[in-house]
Amino acid sequence: MGISNRDEMVEKGEIALEEMNKSSKKLIEDQEEEEKREVDESVDESVERIFEKVEVPSWQRQLTVRAFLVSLLLGIMFSFIVMKLNLTTGIIPSLNVAAGLLGYFFVKTWTTFLDKSGMLKQPFTRQENTVIQTCVVATSGIAFSGGFGSYLFGMSSTVADQSKEDNYMNNIKNPSLGWMIGFLFVVSFLGLFSVVPLRKIMVIDFKLTYPSGTATAHLINSFHTPQGAKLAKKQVRALGKFFSFSFLWGFFQWFFTSGDNCGFSSFPTFGLQAFQNRFYFDFSATYVGVGMICPYIINISLLVGAILSWGIMWPLIEKKEGDWYPAGLGPSNLHGIQGYRVFIAIAMILGDGLYNFFKVLGRTIFGLYQQFCNRDNRDVLPLANSPSPVTPSISFNDQRRTKLFLEDRIPTWFAVGGYVAIAAISAATLPHIFSQLKWYYVLVIYVFAPALAFCNAYGCGLTDWSLASTYGKLAIFTIGAWAGAAHGGVLAGLAACGVMMNIVSTASDLMQDFKTGYMTLASPRSMFVSQVIGTAMGCVISPCVFWLFYNAFPDLGKTTSKYPAPFALVYRNISILGVQGFSALPDNCLTLCFVFFAAAIIINSGRDILGKKWSWLIPLPMAMAIPFYLGSYFAIDMCVGSLILFVWEKTNKAKADAFGPAVASGLICGDGIWTLPSSILALAGVNPPICMKFLSSGTNTKVDTFLGS
Secondary structure (H helix, E strand, O other): OHHHHHHHHHHHHHHHHHHHHHHHHHHHHHHHHHHHHHHHHHHHHHHHHHOOOOOOOOHHHHOOHHHHHHHHHHHHHHHHHHHHHHHHOOOOOOOHHHHHHHHHHHHHHHHHHHHHOOOOOOOOOHHHHHHHHHHHHHHHHHHHHOOOOOOOHHHOHHHHHHHOOOOOHHHOOOOOHHHHHHHHHHHOOHHHHHOHHHHHHHHHHOOOOOHHHHHHHHHHHHHOOHHHHHHHHHHHHHHHHHHHHHHHHHHHHHOOEOOOOOOHHHOOOOOHHHHHOOOOOOOOHHHHHHHHHOOHHHHHHHHHHHHHHHHHHHHHHHOOEOOOEOOOOOOOOOOOHHHHHHHHHHHHHHHHHHHHHHHHHHHHHHHHHHHHHOOOOOOOOOOOOOOOOOOOOOOHHHHHHHHHHHHOOOOHHHHHHHHHHHHHHHHHHHHHHOOOOOHHHHHHHHHHHHHHHHHHHHHHHHHOOOOHHHHHHHHHHHHHHHHOHHHOHHHHHHHHHHHHHHHHHHHHHHHHHHHHHHHHOOOHHHHHHHHHHHHHHHHHHHHHHHHHHHHHOOOOOOOOOOOOOHHHHHHHHHHHHHHHOHHHOOOOHHHHHHHHHHHHHHHHHHHHHHOHHHHOOOOOHHHHHHHHHHOOHHHHHHHHHHHHHHHHHHHOHHHHHHHHHHHHHHHHHHHHHHHHHHHHHHHOOOOOOOEOOOOOHHHHHHHHHHHHO
16 A cells, blocks of 8 residues: 555656646746747837838829839739749749849839939839739739639630530630630629728738738838848849749750650650659759749649659559550540549549638638627727727837828728629620620629638638639539530539639739738728739730740640640539539549548648648648649659758758749749740741650660661
8 A cells, every 4th residue: 555655646746747847848938939929029010110211102102104114024924934834733833022022123223223313203112112013913813813724725625625525616615815805804803892891801900911911021121121122132133143044944955845755854864664654854944943932841742642643543543444444545535544634633622622611711710700709899890991090009010000001091882883893794794705604693603702702811811822713613513513514514614713713813812912011001002003903914914925825836735735734624624523423434433533532631631630740741632633634744843943942951041041032933934934935936937956855775776777778
């Protein structure tokens, strides 16, 4: 008994000691967190103190001619970059850093020159810098939300011929410059009006983070301090250096691409057998740059997906040819191996999208519940035009920002009237562009769109995730099934996807810009006007850029093309599934789709359960799904980019953090801009002079024998 009691006392003492250690550790962690928070607050507090004596220009003076001229030039450049990425991998990194840097560089150079000559009338301000960044991102954003690599191109006969399902003429609409520009002008502005009345609620009352908008604001604020200006010049120099290298590298590679599978992009890095299974490094500066910007987990997930699909699954399924699917169908037939590649990828994308949709929706509802419970017993929900008293308890930053943010109000009647007017025009116009999309389909979308735009904008403020493509896929299923296969349901679903995606995407983008403007003291009116002008530019520039690609590369959209537009086929087949059901799937494909759909949900759940500490060990299902259809060549390039950044961070982290995004942006911009002269050369009929091709020794012997004879 004595020993037992003593052991029990020792055990209790150990437990008590462990609890004390935990409490002490928790106290220390809390103190460290509090100290860090105080440091962050003091740094943040100093921002507006630095600019306290700098006059804030009126919203009209923030909208300068030079700002929009620079935005036009950068918008064209960035549209080429986004379009190229759209038509190759579909992965679009954030280009805000490059937009802010280049906008700062061009206008600062111009104003410095005018200042030295004594002709400068208006100095370059951070508000004008914000206007440029907003306009450029709005312009290039249309290249993504316009669906040139997804739903819009998915309507074409090029993509329809690959799906072999529902290829009636009422389910096909080939690209044409006129109707594409008209369609974008009709649908791209509604999202801007849908969330304007909620700007005060989102930014001031709910204090949503909007991580990308906040990061952009910090970047622009830093540019306009003396120390930040010096760093910005060095960053621009680094961007320009790697821009030149990337452009010249693209030009050099062009000389060796006179034919299919020619050039450095077809170099069998890991052997010919691996090359046939799309495992190779294709020497693309764009993908290396994208890999430097994307988080490590994205690039690793892409590589894991490539190994799982092209390294394991597809070789095994190909052995079932003649059993699971008919032999001799060809590599692009959806009733053959291509069906497994496309539909399993769709299953993972849908599983990941639906999981994140309900996750963000749940966080949105919970966040709203907390906001309403903690609104200081106010009886009325604050509206955009209602005054917000500035209390002495808030920081100097917030006092100044809130005051200026509420001065230039955008009237609620203007936003509501604009939404109703554009919705009426759109409902009357869209059926003339797409006869399959009836006016009442459009009306139903516009009734529900403001609520969905709010959910997307709020969720983006919490998580920095825009689920525009998920909302678009929901529209595909609902409108496509409503229309039915006999009445052009495939095309109606794709068009409805475009309408929904543009609304919810531009709504979250505008709210991000409002957050950036709030933190840089840019007027909400100048942000709104800049977004409208940038969107209008994009509605013209993006279709013209796509039209250039479409005419310069006749094999655009095919699996063997340099620009396969993978998501175009994915979106079309999602529409076919919504209209036709599962009859389009080859044998055993449905079972595999259910397995990977469930796997996407389970993997995401595991990531959330384990938390940030361990979730980096688990790949992202959405990223894993992309190589299922495309192969691993771009994943290998992106992993090389990650490796470069990783080694750079290990050797000099401060320099990597400061110049990594600039170097990556230079690589992306240079290679992206090379597509403009290469497209012009292709249109002019100028072909590369050399074909550099890699053959096995046996094939090479046969070629030599043939040529010798």
